[in-house]
Amino acid sequence: MSTPTEVTALARRWRLEVNMGTDEVPDWQLCPGVTDFQPAAEPNIEDSTSYDSDGWTENTKTAQSWQVTATINRKTNDVVKVFHSVHEALRLAWLAFGSASEVPIRYLDRNGMPEAYQGKALVNWAESGGEYTALGQVEITFTGTGPLTPITNPLAGS
Template sequence: MPPDTSDLDATLARNWAVRVKINGVWTWIKGINSFDAPISDSLQEAGDYHSGGWGAQISTEKAWVATIGVGRKLDPTKAPDPGVEYLRGLGLNAGADGMAEIQWWRTDGLPDAYQGRGTVNFTSAGGDKTGLQGGTITITGYGKLNDIEKPTAVAVNEVQRLDIVSAPTSFKLKVLAAETAALTVSSLDAATLQTAIVGLAPIGSGNATVVGSNAAGYVVTFAGALAGVDVPTLQVTTLVGGSSPEVTVTVVTQGHPAG
């Protein structure tokens, strides 16, 4: 006899959370009233004369599409939802300018959690005189759909690491359009590096701490106004001097808000 399933609780189709990355910050998509994200296969017939008369389909490629139905709602100041508006704007563009990175996960006990980048199409829905204004956002995958850990109920701060692999005389750091002055390696220490980083407009005073040394590497932890934010990765620019100079920045922990 099959097992009794009367003690199992059904899960609801609406238990999804969806976010889009805007300038490095994960932003909620609000007003969702439907969501579907199927994965499809490109199948090829691999059977032969000796397959016993049966077909033998094998997947040679995967593809994904996320379809998000939204209600076009306004906040108390009559402003539209930033997540929806960002995607609507991308839907007017082609190429890389029309792509977004999104993530979605179940908010119940189911383990599903994914992240990917894709091309955005936005269709505004019409209706009759009793209808509500809505829209359909379709994001067609560009590359792999990645499994991710579900964002936790507690915000996680971004941590990045800077390593001087082969020392230049000096280098600069850049975040978005902001760039530091030249950092002289011979006099560089954690305090100097921290001052330079928090002096960048997208970072700001009190929003990053730095520990470490030239030999051991530097660990940059973002906090304050950047607590729980997926901070854009520091970029190394303008390496001057040295023999084959190399300075790297890696993300140790990706920041995210409470999920």
Template sequence: MALSITGIAPNTGPKSGGNTVLITGTDLNTVTTVTIGGTPAVTFTAENAFLLRAVVPAHAAGAVSVVIGDGTTTQTLAGGYTFTAVDASEPLVSTLARKFRVDVNTGTLSVPVWTQVRAVTDFKPARDNNLEEDDDYDSDGYGSKTKTMINWGAEIKVGRKIGFSTGVYDPGQEALRLASEEFGADGSMQIRYYDRNGGPEAYMGIGTISWEPEGGEAKALDVATCKIDGQGKLARVPNPVA
């Protein structure tokens, strides 16, 4: 492979900078310089050869080029990023909880097949930070805590619905339910959730699956709650519909 840059997401952000972007391409693990609009990125880290995470610097409003280099050659994404001016008087519009879409990988890690989980009625992503006290004699009597670990998970409530003509349960739901009955790797799945409108919120990780039917009285609908307990990192990823 040779060094290349194919995209950046999100491709817009405030002129004050400070937001994180994901750069896609090849040989990104060899990158030694990243500039956005001619200004070096605040920080950058190659996740692998195809994905690089960078923190955007401040810059005047307008479209700029993104340039990466490996010490020998450079590659440019012309006009790849746009700095926007913040308008404090701009009206704000509420977003909705139902903006999130959830997919499960029914393929393999090397060849993923993303299958949507349909009939979601409630979705709650969660993070739990472990904080340890790190105050010392020089803290002037004030306490101090530092984050040492992040646990993540999600709770998905679904309506148990079948195809109108096939009579078959939703494949995404079924993949989760069947995984909940297994142990070890077979009891875990790779999931991703993201803003279905193309917004910047998009995450992916592997978690252990639990499945709890709610039951109920005769007139109740068939509803189940799927709980995902994260195993390792929950990574920010480019939004697949951006």
């Protein structure tokens, strides 16, 4: 039996979803039109060196923050004059305060590979603008509030 050839994963493997339901009854829906996706989870590391380390520095992770930046092509229904419901939920959360400003998101490998994460985030919404030939795009920054949790990819095995 031959060994399968390894291939390089593509950036477009990421799928971004927003919970349009509740914590008790989740309704995970695709955020369509993603053209650029950049997740990050940066640790806060503090120097914990003491005299006992024999001159070698020691460090301690004291916190963790996470963020996702995505650019989307804004989707509309020009017949009934509405934007896509997921896009609108994100735009409205950007202007909200308190729990209405926190959006449950998850991102996962659309090909069913094991990488998948979930957390609540605050939304920053920035229209791209552009020349008359440009598409209507928005850069959305999701700033994590609370943990980013690895989850089992719901697309695994599909």
